[in-house]
Amino acid sequence: MSEKMRTYKAHPMSLLFSIITKIAVIITIAIFFFIVGYVIIRGVPYLTPSLFEWEYNTENASMMPAIITTFEMVGIALLIAAPLGVFCAIYLVEYAKKGNKLVKWIRLTTETLSGIPSIIYGLFGNMFFVIFLQWRLSLLAGACTLAIMVLPLIIRSTEEALKSVDDSFREGSYGLGAGKLRTIFVIVLPPAMSGILSGIILAVGRIVGETAALIYTAGTVAKIPGLFESGRTLALHMYVLSNEGLHMNEASATAVVLLVTVLLLNALASLVAKKLSKGEK
Amino acid sequence: MIITDIENKGTAGAAAAIKPKKFNLHRLGESVMGVVFFLSACVSIIAVVLICAFMFVRGCPTIAEIGVADFLLGTEWRPLNSTPSFGIFPMIIGSIYVTAGAIIVGVPIGLLTAVFMAKFCPRKLYKWLMPPINLLAGIPSIVYGFFGMIVIVPIIRNVFGGDGRGNSILTASILLGIMILPTIVGMSQSAMKAVPESYYEGALALGATHERAVCTVIIPAARSGILASVILAIGRAIGETMAIIMIAGNQPRLPDSILDGVRTLTANIVLEMSYATGLHYDALIATGVVLFVFILLINLLFNAITSKKER
Numbered sequence: 001m002s003e004k005m006r007t008y009k010a011h012p013m014s015l016l017f018s019i020i021t022k023i024a025v026i027i028t029i030a031i032f033f034f035i036v037g038y039v040i041i042r043g044v045p046y047l048t049p050s051l052f053e054w055e056y057n058t059e060n061a062s063m064m065p066a067i068i069t070t071f072e073m074v075g076i077a078l079l080i081a082a083p084l085g086v087f088c089a090i091y092l093v094e095y096a097k098k099g100n101k102l103v104k105w106i107r108l109t110t111e112t113l114s115g116i117p118s119i120i121y122g123l124f125g126n127m128f129f130v131i132f133l134q135w136r137l138s139l140l141a142g143a144c145t146l147a148i149m150v151l152p153l154i155i156r157s158t159e160e161a162l163k164s165v166d167d168s169f170r171e172g173s174y175g176l177g178a179g180k181l182r183t184i185f186v187i188v189l190p191p192a193m194s195g196i197l198s199g200i201i202l203a204v205g206r207i208v209g210e211t212a213a214l215i216y217t218a219g220t221v222a223k224i225p226g227l228f229e230s231g232r233t234l235a236l237h238m239y240v241l242s243n244e245g246l247h248m249n250e251a252s253a254t255a256v257v258l259l260v261t262v263l264l265l266n267a268l269a270s271l272v273a274k275k276l277s278k279g280e281k
Numbered sequence: 282m283i284i285t286d287i288e289n290k291g292t293a294g295a296a297a298a299i300k301p302k303k304f305n306l307h308r309l310g311e312s313v314m315g316v317v318f319f320l321s322a323c324v325s326i327i328a329v330v331l332i333c334a335f336m337f338v339r340g341c342p343t344i345a346e347i348g349v350a351d352f353l354l355g356t357e358w359r360p361l362n363s364t365p366s367f368g369i370f371p372m373i374i375g376s377i378y379v380t381a382g383a384i385i386v387g388v389p390i391g392l393l394t395a396v397f398m399a400k401f402c403p404r405k406l407y408k409w410l411m412p413p414i415n416l417l418a419g420i421p422s423i424v425y426g427f428f429g430m431i432v433i434v435p436i437i438r439n440v441f442g443g444d445g446r447g448n449s450i451l452t453a454s455i456l457l458g459i460m461i462l463p464t465i466v467g468m469s470q471s472a473m474k475a476v477p478e479s480y481y482e483g484a485l486a487l488g489a490t491h492e493r494a495v496c497t498v499i500i501p502a503a504r505s506g507i508l509a510s511v512i513l514a515i516g517r518a519i520g521e522t523m524a525i526i527m528i529a530g531n532q533p534r535l536p537d538s539i540l541d542g543v544r545t546l547t548a549n550i551v552l553e554m555s556y557a558t559g560l561h562y563d564a565l566i567a568t569g570v571v572l573f574v575f576i577l578l579i580n581l582l583f584n585a586i587t588s589k590k591e592r
Contacts, residue, residue, distance in 0.1 A: 007490055008490075011490045011492075011493065013492075013493075014490040014491070014492035014493055015492075017492040017495075017496060018401065018491075018492050020393055021393045021394070021396050021397040021401055022397060022401075023393075024389075024390050024391075024392075024393030024394045024397065025393075025394050025397045025398070025402075025410065027390055027394075028390060028391075028394045028414060028417075028462055028466065029410060029413055029414070031417070031459055031462070032413040032414070032416065032417050033413070035420065035424075035425075035428050035459075036420075038428065038432060039424060039427070039428060042431070083321070084321045084324050085321075087317060087318045087321030087322070088318075088321045088322040088324065088325065090318050091318040091319055091321065091322035092322065094318075095315065095318055095319070096322075102322070102323075105326055106322055106323075106325055106326060108584075109325045109326045109328070109329040110325045111580065111584065112329050112577070112580055113325055113328060113329060115513075115516055115576060115579070115580045115583070116332070116520075116573075116576060117516075117517075117519070117520020117521070117522065117547065117572070117576060118520070118522065119520065119522040119547045119550055119551060119569070119572075120332070120336070120520070120569055120572065120573055120576070121332075122550075122551075123336070123550060123554075123565075123566060123569040124331070124332045124335055124336065126554070127335045127336075127339060127566070128331065128335055132335075148328045151324065151325055151328070152325065155325070179307060179311055180311060180315075181310060181311050181314050205419055208421070209419075209420075209421025209422070209423070209424075210421070211421070211422065211423045211522075211523045212422075212522040212523050212547070212551060215551060215554075216551075216554050216555075235421055235423045238423055238424075238427065239423050239426075239523060242426075242427055242430065242527065243527075248431075251427065252427070252431075255424050255427050258421060258423070258424060259420065259421070259424050262419055262420065262421055262424075263416055263419060263420070265419075266415070266416055266418075266419035267412070267416065270412065270415065
């Protein structure tokens with residue numbers, strides 16, 4: 001320790017640099033805990049039973065319909081995006097040959113998709129699903145928009161997971177006479193499952209927290225919607241409340257529910273992913 | 282299911298006769314699923330083509346109708362006047378100011394954090410510090426916006442006071458700077474970790490201190506990864522919508538100081554979509570096209586840098 005101090009004495013700039021990096025880390029970590037702590041402490045006192053009443057009205061500003069809408073939205077969006085994303089990754093890893101031109105295009109487009117901001121998805125969803133396909137502002141239009149949005153996330157995590165399965169598994173399976181399809185579903189997918197799952201959980205987190213892509217595709221009606229009816233998810237509910245400015249306390253309570261849900265989902269995703277890397281050892 | 286049914290019912294002779302059929306069914310399944318996988322793989326291509334087609338086909342004629350110069354460089358946004366004017370120059374400037382502000386706030390902190398995480402951090406501590414940084418990326422932008430509205434806006438209002446209401450470029454820059462932190466930290470630190478250990482050891486052998494070795498050897502060696510993280514962060518910042526709407530003030534005019542409110546391209550779309558019709562609606566799509574072009578350029582730049590790195 002004293003040796004270290006002596007080096008620092010001879011090189012004060014090194015000491016300075018070491019100190020400012022430490023300050024930066026402390027700032028970053030402090031920001032996280034401050035945001036989470038502030039939102040929770042401010043919102044928890046307003047988490048009253050009336051916020052969870054079945055029907056929304058301007059008096060109780062209940063978030064129950066929004067919660068149920070969020071579940072519906074997650075379910076439908078995943079029903080579309082999960083198979084597509086997983087199948088796409090299977091094609092990329094198991095079927096496509098090296099130097100395949102299509103693969104290059106798929107890579108390029110998934111990267112493009114992951115860079116597009118959510119408001120552009122919202123605009124597109126509004127033009128395509130809502131107006132062109134005449135689905136109006138509806139759960140389905142919102143879910144389809146979100147499905148495209150989370151597709152790259154699912155493709156990438158599934159791809160990584162499939163690649164991490166050792167080739168000897170596949171060779172063994174072929175050697176025992178199994179076909180390609182059987183090899184994929186029985187041999188390759190099970191060990192890749194936790195990686196795929198962690199990607200899907202991350203996708204759920206994004207769907208739950210999304211606002212900009214939904215506001216003009218799913219609309220903002222505060223009721224439990226059918227497939228072709230408008231409904232607002234929890235994040236959108238919170239935006240509408242804080243935008244009106246009449247229910248700030250209810251908005252902060254909603255923020256708590258939203259934040260805790262999303263953070264838990266993210267933590268769960270990395271936990272599941274960690275299980276994967278442990279399994280490899 | 283069908284196959285096993287046949288197998289169970291049939292006698293040995295029948296099973297032998299059916300065997301080629303079973304084989305065919307199997308082959309059929311293989312090729313059907315092969316096609317399904319192939320089609321699923323094409324979805325992302327179709328999606329990008331559709332998005333581009335809808336944006337450009339609807340947006341470009343509108344820009345032509347308004348006039349390219351009038352649209353991009355016009356400073357008046359009065360869509361509801363009897364002779365409406367659609368100039369989005371203030372919004373373009375707003376987006377650029379806010380993004381630049383976010384970079385000024387976020388990059389130094391993010392980069393220094395990344396240096397610490399990659400090279401100075403004891404392994405035990407790393408396990409505890411990295412999850413919060415990653416979770417920062419998971420917080421929904423609406424929650425960031427809410428936090429900015431109830432915490433940062435009042436602080437700015439109290440510190441700088443006067444006529445400013447606290448909804449300003451400065452507020453938006455600070456909040457966006459926070460929002461891009463995880464992007465910068467995550468990518469930069471993995472870039473720094475990827476630098477071969479021998480570089481660092483060589484610097485130490487030449488008598489450099491640990492910090493000096495990191496500053497003069499590791500950071501320059503990781504510069505393309507660091508640059509890529511900054512570009513990705515710019516993309517995030519310029520596309521951010523909901524958080525910005527809640528704190529940036531949204532006045533469609535050219536700002537005089539960083540305490541003035543601005544409206545970004547993204548905010549313009551969300552604020553007016555709900556009641557826009559006709560040319561107004563098309564002008565909002567065109568605003569989206571301008572944003573989309575910005576994003577595509579940023580993506581292109583990002584791809585150029587990362588693919589260079591791979592080589």
